[in-house]
Amino acid sequence: MLVDSHCHLDRLDLATHGGSLDSALDAARACGVGHFLCIGVSADNAAAVKALAERYADVDCSVGVHPLDLEPGAAPALDWLLGELEHPRVVAIGETGLDYHYEPEAAELQQEAFRLHLEAARITGKPVIVHTRAARADTLALLREAALPQAGVLHCFTEDWEMARAALDLGFYISLSGIVTFRNADALREVARRVPAGRLLVETDSPYLAPIPYRGKPNLPQYVREVAEFLASVRGTSFEKLAEQTTANFQRLFPLARVNRG
Template sequence: MVIDSHCHLDRLDLTAYGGCLESALQAARERGVGHFLCIGISVENAPVMRAMAARFPDVDCSVGVHPLDLSRGSEPTMQWLLNELDHPGVIAVGETGLDYHYQAETAQMQQESFRLHLAAARECGKPVIVHTREAKQDTLDILSEAALPQAGVMHCFTEDWPMAKAALDLGYYISFSGIVTFRNADALREVALQVPSDRILVETDSPYLAPVPHRGRANFPEYVVDVAKFVAELRGVDYSEFAAQTTDNFKRLFPLARVQVS
């Protein structure tokens, strides 16, 4: 069994599955995907996340506000975060973090929101899902400042080994998406070789970033198998061993996840 540790089920184009989310999930299950973590990105989609978790026993969710959604009037408050996090099936905080690639002008707003999410994570004891792009030092500084005992995960990691090492030293896990399979991702593959086996996760970030051999098409949770097989081969380990290891890592990081081991 392998787990898709980061997907956006509410954003999938389900045309290929007859418009049916259950069919898309079943296609993933048939490839050996045993659990899904559906990620919150805004105030508006938090109820949708909770409904997903309530509907499917193999789907858990997070709630939070993505840094690129803040400028759309989706600023969270501490009370809102704590209320939303206090629901069954909500196992993590986020997606939160910093993205200076698209909205460097909102850096201060992003930093304030990031700190708010980390404070909420400390309050509720749930791990945090971190997005970072072109904001390496500020991300590390804020994570270090927060010093969360339960840490979290650097999702869809695309940075260099020094940043990965710094995040690992702070207790964070590193998650790889389909980007690691891309032709120009040699530097990222070097990082994937160095992350300790007990701190690595895999994800799709679907519907974005479909891995080779699906690149250029919509991404779906079933393709986490392709990511995991690629990283396993890269690291020179058996796929079933790697899938079991990343499943154990996921369960350790997200102890409230309703993962059923068959």
């Protein structure tokens, strides 16, 4: 079985499934996807992701505030985040991190919020899901500063092997999305070949970044199979072995997730 380790089920474009999330999840299950991690990005969608995790036995969720969803001039309150993390279906923190590509002017606020999420990770022991774009040095610096005893993940990884190796040295996992299938992603495919088998995750980041051959269309959790099949080919292994390994990795990183490998 496969796990879609990062998807935004509350934001899916369900037009191809008759407007039904049940249908979209069933289509993914038919492709061998046995579990989904639905990601929080703001205080506004925390209730939505928790409700989905409560509704479906094979869905867990995270809660956090994405760097591009921060309220102007204000980081989220630590007490709010810790309260949200008490929910039994919230198995991780985030996504959080730094994005200087779109909002370099908000670097200071993003760093404050990232530190807050990392402090919540230290307090709760839950893994942190990190978004990073055009902020390599600061992302690594803050992760080193936090010195978390538990692992986390750099999701939808798009950086080079140097950054991947630095994150791996800090105990983090690397999650790859459909971007690895894009024509201009040679450097990312080099990362895909070199990440240790025990530290690799697969994701869709749906509804964004659909893999080839669906690029330009809304992404869906079922397409994690295309990502996994492509990665297996790049790494010179079988799809079955990669699926088994990445699922085991997910369970190790997110021990509170209710993965049923049946």
